Amino acid sequence: MTTKYAFRCVLIGETTLPEACAERLLAQGHDILAVVTRDARLQQWAQAHCIMVTESAASLPALLDGRAFEHIFSIVNPAILSPALLALAAGYAINYHDGPLPRYAGTHATTWALINGETRHAVSWHLMHAQVDAGALLQQAWLDIAADETALSLNAKCYDAALSAFDVLLADLAAGTVKQQPQDASKRTFFANRLRPAAGCSLQWQQPAQQLASLVKALHFGPYANPLGTAKLLAPAGWCSVGIAVALHTEVVHIPGTVLAIDATTITIATAQGALRLSGLTSLSGESLSPLDLGCVTGMQVPELASSDAVQLGQRYEQSSRHEVFWRHQWQHAEPVRLPLARHVAGSAAPISHLHIPVLRDAENDRQFAGTVAAFAALLGRICQIDRFSIGYRPLALQSMPTLVRSFFADAVPLNCKIDSSLPFPQLQQQITAQLNRLEQHGLPARDVVQRYPELRGGGEKSWPLVVEIVSQAQFDAPVPLLGSNAVCVLQIMADGGGARWVFDSGLLDSAHVAEMQLQWQQLLAGLAVSDASPLARISLLDANTRQRVLFGWNETAAPCPHVGIHQLFEQQVDVQPAAPALLFGDAVLSYAELDARANQLAHALRAAGVGPDVCVGVCLSRSFELVIALLAILKASGAYVPLDPAYPPQRLAHMLADASPRLVLAEQAHADVLRAYAGPVWLLDEAERQAELAGLASTRLNLPVWPQQLAYVIYTSGSTGSPKGTLVPHAGLVNLVHDNIVAFGLEPGQRMLQFASLNFDAATWEIFLALLSGAILCLAERSALVPGPALLATLQRYAVHTAVLPPVALPMLDASALPALKTLVVGGEACPAALANTWQQGRRFCNAYGPTETTVCATLAQIDTVQQHAPAIGRPIANTRVYLLDAHLQPVPVGVAGELYIAGIGLARGYLNRPDLSAERFLPDPYGPAGSRMYRSGDLARWLPDGRIDYLGRSDQQVKLRGFRIELGEIEATLLQQPAIR
Numbered sequence: 003m004t005t006k007y008a009f010r011c012v013l014i015g016e017t018t019l020p021e022a023c024a025e026r027l028l029a030q031g032h033d034i035l036a037v038v039t040r041d042a043r044l045q046q047w048a049q050a051h052c053i054m055v056t057e058s059a060a061s062l063p064a065l066l067d068g069r070a071f072e073h074i075f076s077i078v079n080p081a082i083l084s085p086a087l088l089a090l091a092a093g094y095a096i097n098y099h100d101g102p103l104p105r106y107a108g109t110h111a112t113t114w115a116l117i118n119g120e121t122r123h124a125v126s127w128h129l130m131h132a133q134v135d136a137g138a139l140l141q142q143a144w145l146d147i148a149a150d151e152t153a154l155s156l157n158a159k160c161y162d163a164a165l166s167a168f169d170v171l172l173a174d175l176a177a178g179t180v181k182q183q184p185q186d187a188s189k190r191t192f193f194a195n196r197l198r199p200a201a202g203c204s205l206q207w208q209q210p211a212q213q214l215a216s217l218v219k220a221l222h223f224g225p226y227a228n229p230l231g232t233a234k235l236l237a238p239a240g241w242c243s244v245g246i247a248v249a250l251h252t253e254v255v256h257i258p259g260t261v262l263a264i265d266a267t268t269i270t271i272a273t274a275q276g277a278l279r280l281s282g283l284t285s286l287s288g289e290s291l292s293p294l295d296l297g298c299v300t301g302m303q304v305p306e307l308a309s310s311d312a313v314q315l316g317q318r319y320e321q322s323s324r325h326e327v328f329w330r331h332q333w334q335h336a337e338p339v340r341l342p343l344a345r346h347v348a349g350s351a352a353p354i355s356h357l358h359i360p361v362l363r364d365a366e367n368d369r370q371f372a373g374t375v376a377a378f379a380a381l382l383g384r385i386c387q388i389d390r391f392s393i394g395y396r397p398l399a400l401q402s403m404p405t406l407v408r409s410f411f412a413d414a415v416p417l418n419c420k421i422d423s424s425l426p427f428p429q430l431q432q433q434i435t436a437q438l439n440r441l442e443q444h445g446l447p448a449r450d451v452v453q454r455y456p457e458l459r460g461g462g463e464k465s466w467p468l469v470v471e472i473v474s475q476a477q478f479d480a481p482v483p484l485l486g487s488n489a490v491c492v493l494q495i496m497a498d499g500g501g502a503r504w505v506f507d508s509g510l511l512d513s514a515h516v517a518e519m520q521l522q523w524q525q526l527l528a529g530l531a532v533s534d535a536s537p538l539a540r541i542s543l544l545d546a547n548t549r550q551r552v553l554f555g556w557n558e559t560a561a562p563c564p565h566v567g568i569h570q571l572f573e574q575q576v577d578v579q580p581a582a583p584a585l586l587f588g589d590a591v592l593s594y595a596e597l598d599a600r601a602n603q604l605a606h607a608l609r610a611a612g613v614g615p616d617v618c619v620g621v622c623l624s625r626s627f628e629l630v631i632a633l634l635a636i637l638k639a640s641g642a643y644v645p646l647d648p649a650y651p652p653q654r655l656a657h658m659l660a661d662a663s664p665r666l667v668l669a670e671q672a673h674a675d676v677l678r679a680y681a682g683p684v685w686l687l688d689e690a691e692r693q694a695e696l697a698g699l700a701s702t703r704l705n706l707p708v709w710p711q712q713l714a715y716v717i718y719t720s721g722s723t724g725s726p727k728g729t730l731v732p733h734a735g736l737v738n739l740v741h742d743n744i745v746a747f748g749l750e751p752g753q754r755m756l757q758f759a760s761l762n763f764d765a766a767t768w769e770i771f772l773a774l775l776s777g778a779i780l781c782l783a784e785r786s787a788l789v790p791g792p793a794l795l796a797t798l799q800r801y802a803v804h805t806a807v808l809p810p811v812a813l814p815m816l817d818a819s820a821l822p823a824l825k826t827l828v829v830g831g832e833a834c835p836a837a838l839a840n841t842w843q844q845g846r847r848f849c850n851a852y853g854p855t856e857t858t859v860c861a862t863l864a865q866i867d868t869v870q871q872h873a874p875a876i877g878r879p880i881a882n883t884r885v886y887l888l889d890a891h892l893q894p895v896p897v898g899v900a901g902e903l904y905i906a907g908i909g910l911a912r913g914y915l916n917r918p919d920l921s922a923e924r925f926l927p928d929p930y931g932p933a934g935s936r937m938y939r940s941g942d943l944a945r946w947l948p949d950g951r952i953d954y955l956g957r958s959d960q961q962v963k964l965r966g967f968r969i970e971l972g973e974i975e976a977t978l979l980q981q982p983a984i985r
Contacts, residue, residue, distance in 0.1 A: 007176060008032050009093065010070070014059060015077035016041040019098070019161060023077055023168050024048075030172055035071050038062060059087055066090075073175065076130060080195075088130055094180070095130040096140060096171070100160045103128060103142075104185040107135035108193035112156045113230055116220035117199065119213070121147050123156060125163045127171050129182065136190070138182035140174070143167040154224035201312040202319035202410055202448070203231035204241075207258035207304070211249035211276035218247035218280075228454035229326070231319065235280065236305050238297030240409055243450055245282025252277045259303045269293035271304060286410075288453030288460075307406060315407050322411070322448050328440075329415070329447035333458050336416035339382055339391035340467045341490060341511065341519070342898045342945055356505045357516055359523055361495070362530065369438055370499030375417075375470055376427070376434040378493050380538055381526050382468065383421035385519070385899040387889060387943075392416040394466025394489065397442055398497050401477060411446040414466045423539035423891070427530050430538065472497050491516075514948055515898060521545060522896050539891045543899075552894050553886065553930050556950040561881035563738045563908065567708030569637040571737065571775045573598065579751060579777055585627055586754070586801065587782040592627050594774075597634070599701035600627075604635035606699045611683070613641040613665055616713045620659060620667035621761065622646040622677060625782050628687050629761065630770060632668045640706045641665070642713035644728070645761040648673040649785075656680070657725055658718050661916060710734035710908075716915055717764050719855050728915035731764075735858030735909035736771065742881040743768075744776045746863055747826050748847060751777030753804040754823075756797070758788055765831065768859045769807055778805070791815040798824060807851075810834040818842050830860065833954060836870035843867060852876035852954060856924065856938045858909040861885065862952055875951040876944070883907035884931060885952060887944055892929060895945070900955055903944045906930075906937035 010033040013024055020037075021044055027034055028051070037048040038059045048055045056065050059081060072093035076083065079097070088095040101111025102124035115123050124144040129137030143163040147156065174180040200206070203221060205214050218233040222245065232243035256262065256272035263270040263279075270279045283291040298304060307315065322329075362373035383389060394414030403411070417437060421430065452458045465488035478496050491506040506516060522543040529541035544552070564571065580595035592600075613619055619636045621643050623629040636643040644662045646655055648669075656679035659667070666683040677684055685692055711732045718726040749755070755773040757780050759765035773780035781801040787793050790812035798806065798816075802823040809831045818841050827842055830851035842848050843866050853861035862885060864877025879885045887901030888894060895901035906928045913921030928937040943955040 009072040009175065010035050011073040011075055012036050012038065012062065012066075012071055012091070013075050013077065014038040014083070015075075015079045016044065017078045018043070019164060020044060020075070020077040021047050022165055023075065026165070026168065026172060030176065032172075035069060036062060036065055059083055062087060063090065074130070082134060083130065085132060094140075094175075096127055097130045097135070097137070098164055098168075099126045099128060099135055100157070100164070102126065102144070103135055103139060104187065104190035106193065107190055108197075109195045110193060110230055112160060113153050113220045114193050115147070116151060116153060116156065116216055119216055123147050123160070125160050125167060127167055128185075135192070136185060136187070138184050140180055140182065141167040141171045150219070152219045152222040152224075154222055154226065157223075157226070196320055196324055198231060198316070198320045198323055200316050201307060202234065202315045204234040204236060204307065204312070204315070205244065205278070206312070207271065207306060208274050211273040211278045214273060214278050215247040215249040218244050222246075225456065227456060231448065232286070232450045232454065234286070234450070235283070236307065236406065238305060239295060241286050241449070242291055242296065243284045243286055243288075243453065244280050245284065246280065248279045250277045250279055257303060259306055261298050261300050261302050261304060264293050264298055264300055266292050266294055269296065269298060284453065286449040286453070305406075311404055311406055314404070315410060318407065318411070319448055322445055325444040326447065326451060328444045329451055330455055330458065332416045332418060333447075333452055335418055336392040337390060337418075338466055338468075339386050339388065339393065341515070342386060342900055353508055354505060355508045355513070356503045357520060358501070358503045359520060360527055361499060361502045362527060369435060371472060371495040371497060372435040372438055373431055374493075374495050374499060374502055375438065376431040377526060377530065378470065379419045379421065379434055380427065380430055381523055381543070383419070383423065384526075384538070384543055384889070385522060385896060387895065387900045389421045389423070390419070392418045394469035395438075395441060396469060396471040397446070398472045398474065400446060401473060410449060412449050412451075414469050415441060415447065417441065417470065421538070424537050426536060427534045427538060467491070469493070470495065478503075518897055518948070521548070539889070539893070542893065543896050544894060548896065549894060552897065552946055556946070557879060557884040559879050559881050559883055559907070561742070563741055563882055565710055565734075566737065567637060567712070567733045568714060568736045568740070568771055568775075569634055570708065571740070572634065572771070573703065575775060575777050582751065582777065583779050584774060585630060585780050585782060587627060590627070597627075597631065598703075600631050600696075601634035601638055602701045602703055603696045603699040604631060605638035605704055607696060608635055608639040608641060609704060611666060613639040615640045617641045618644050618662045618664040618716055620644045620646050620662065620664040620680075622648055622655070622667055622669040622673050623687070624648060624670065624672070625757070625784060627782070628670070630780065630782075632687070633770065637714060638704055638706070640708065640712070642715050644716045645766070647760050647762040648676055649760075650676075650762070652676050652679065654726065658728070662716055662728055708733055711912065713912070715767065717762065717855055727917055727920060729855050730912040730915055731855075731858055732912055735911070736767065738882050738908045739768065739858050739860055739880070740771045740775050743772055743860065743863070746865075746880070747772070747805055747828065747849065749773075749776035749778050749805060749826075753778045754781050754801050755779065756781050756801065756803045756806040757783075758806060758808060764855050764859045765807055772805075795820060810838055813838045813842060818844070833873050836872055836874065839866050839870045839874045850874045850876055853909075854905070854938065854940050856911045857883070857905045858911065861905045861909060864951060873954070875947060876954045877951055879907070880909075883909055884928075884937075886930060886937065887946055887952070897946045897948055900943050900945050902958055903940045903942040903952075904937045905940060906935060910936055910938055
């Protein structure tokens with residue numbers, strides 16, 4: 003095609019059609035000066051082509067800054083352009099319309115054409131005029147409507163026809179041969195944007211089957227947005243949407259609305275003329291339904307709306323359509339909130355209970371209930387520890403609708419709350435009042451809106467665990483109603499603000515939880531009465547007794563603990579049973595006395611090499627007797643060991659060595675290569691020369707003094723900067739841990755304990771010293787013999803292991819019934835699923851342990867001996883350990899409320915090696931402990947259960963678990979960014 007002259011233009015519109023037209027404009031050499039659109043995809047297209055973009059046509063003159071252009075193209079543009087904007091074009095202002103003009107002016111032309119039974123259709127390109135869709139025609143393309151046409155298929159045909167007609171139009175514009183054909187105003191029909199099919203798009207059985215089938219097809223938009231409504235059937239079980247309808251001829255005349263046939267996928271119903279076979283049924287919110295779910299049987303008549311209800315329904319539906327943009331936004335941003343201690347299970351048949359509560363009446367507000375709603379939002383923000391959430395809201399107007407009409411609309415709408423706890427309550431009340439006013443102004447949305455728009459589709463109608471319902475005096479005094487909306491708890495408030503009650507499902511929310519919430523509500527109102535000018539965060543939800551219980555009562559863990567070094571407790575066991583086996587590796591055995599003697603020899607050598615208090619020694623050894631000997635020797639020499647797993651990448655080991663600066667490294671010949679970056683001394687313990695040297699040293703104990711905070715080991719964990727950080731763990735915490743856990747696990751001399759964890763996990767230290775300080779036998783094995791599955795099972799069986807510490811992820815690959823000797827199993831490192839706990843607790847002691855490295859392996863412990871419905875609790879703090887669950891302002895949270903888990907007590911690490919900044923960030927002054935004490939901020943979320951146990955909920959920060967390791971996402975990001983191909 004030869005272009006006689008190129009022109010400049012402005013494009014206005016949404017969806018993919020204006021983009022396709024724009025591509026044609028550019029391909030033919032025309033210039034697009036600007037694009038006006040709210041469509042994100044079209045904005046991206048324009049930016050990619052270096053074309054100016056604006057969301058508002060009103061800003062177009064300023065954007066163009068006087069630059070002249072010939073034409074405006076308005077393509078799928080819902081906005082009406084002002085005459086001043088149209089006058090900017092030196093040539094034509096052209097609009098695309100998806101229907102034949104003048105017969106189908108207005109909106110949704112394809113749907114109205116199908117409803118009206120048209121057999122032909124057209125698309126139109128016309129001049130823009132002060133009167134919508136009334137300008138002269140420039141191009142029109144006609145097409146046939148097939149018998150099975152739907153809105154989806156007809157819109158697709160119109161799309162193709164629009165582009166074909168646009169090509170012709172562009173040729174005419176370029177050649178200067180555009181012909182204008184005025185419209186015949188006498189044939190004009192206008193379909194307003196708010197117009198909807200009668201009775202809310204419901205099927206009226208007094209109409210012919212063919213007409214009803216046309217309605218269903220006209221409202222079928224497939225995966226695209228449906229701005230009009232779904233075709234609806236009223237059945238005994240309520241309203242449902244209809245996806246497919248086929249008109250059938252019937253020889254016998256039946257009463258309209260009679261069910262002629264029904265099966266799992268279709269239902270056939272008589273109409274005024276013929277019958278209609280329906281399928282593709284869903285609830286109004288989009289969940290699939292079988293016709294058998296409708297409460298229909300063959301021969302019955304389905305319910306039909308009374309004419310007055312049909313008129314009211316149509317009016318309300320049409321009115322609600324004007325507010326769909328608002329409701330789409332509300333639904334899209336809705337985040338239903340759940341009460342922390344509610345049991346969210348389907349099909350609860352427990353009775354509905356209620357409890358009257360005091361109110362916060364707002365006499366100066368037209369909505370006198372608004373103060374109570376705002377206080378409820380403040381309470382939920384605190385007990386759920388979130389600042390953005392949604393509550394279901396039922397306005398008073400909902401209660402006055404006829405039942406059939408009411409069920410057509412949303413049972414509850416989103417009251418989207420944003421809580422800033424640093425602000426005083428009056429500001430929240432203003433915000434909530436404004437939100438309530440907005441909701442009331444926009445009426446009620448149709449229930450089917452959530453299935454008609456792609457951004458809302460898929461989730462169905464929102465379940466509202468918590469609902470605020472505004473009721474009249476009569477309704478408030480009536481018997482307790484059903485909850486609806488899958489609610490757990492409904493806050494009913496009288497419209498005049500004079501009374502309120504919680505109505506709750508006692509099967510999902512028991513009386514103890516409600517009583518706890520009632521207490522928190524009273525505390526909140528009391529705090530607001532004292533001073534509503536205080537920040538919300540400073541208003542305590544805890545009464546004095548509860549505060550005492552969560553801070554101190556459940557932390558009464560003081561217990562005697564030896565003030566010695568961890569190796570000195572081992573030496574006590576040596577003195578008690580020197581000949582008893584201490585280590586077992588395959589068939590090789592090392593007694594307590596032999597282990598002590600060899601550790602002493604190495605300790606003498608280390609001492610002579612300058613190892614002393616807080617001096618680090620690296621340990622890069624495979625699982626072996628030498629590994630345990632090395633750890634004991636370092637401790638005996640007053641040093642601190644630094645685990646260096648030989649399987650680690652050399653770069654990571656190099657960082658750890660550079661950071662820890664050990665005096666020397668104990669290794670073996672097989673792993674010498676991974677230490678090449680280390681410039682210090684490396685002692686290869688399997689070299690004949692080194693072994694001979696050690697054998698000639700004294701085997702007596704050094705008996706050096708140890709103070710509780712003397713460093714025992716430095717263990718490296720993931721760091722947010724991309725480099726691992728070393729945690730400084732002293733003797734005191736390790737001694738306390740082992741002293742407590744030996745009793746908790748029932749460890750006794752002669753029992754066998756597996757050494758499963760890599761030394762770079764602090765669980766390995768736990769295993770080693772639990773065994774050696776209790777007189778048990780530590781069972782060692784090659785790495786390959788510990789792989790979860792048949793290898794690990796065989797190892798456990800071969801050694802007849804009595805006690806093991808394993809991550810939950812290993813358990814599904816083992817057969818619990820094949821390990822009769824395993825009498826104590828401790829899981830930790832990650833959340834344990836309920837099913838695993840239920841399987842593995844049978845016939846043995848089963849413990850769930852929790853604790854970060856920074857609190858010496860294990861801070862809380864639970865013995866699980868009952869069937870678990872959910873992941874088991876992590877129990878209570880171990881001896882000499884305190885646990886706090888605090889909010890963002892370091893205030894204790896109520897029972898059942900999620901809070902960040904802080905740990906204090908003897909088990910705290912000294913901090914991070916060479917990281918005073920991070921140490922100060924994670925190890926904070928303990929505001930509830932003895933003067934000068936500290937607490938560790940774990941980054942974990944947990945909640946108190948009513949009996950004082952702790953329920954673990956997950957992470958609050960950027961850590962994830964990979965293969966058992968706590969990894970900072972920042973470290974993953976930093977590592978990826980080192981790759982040349984990633985930018």
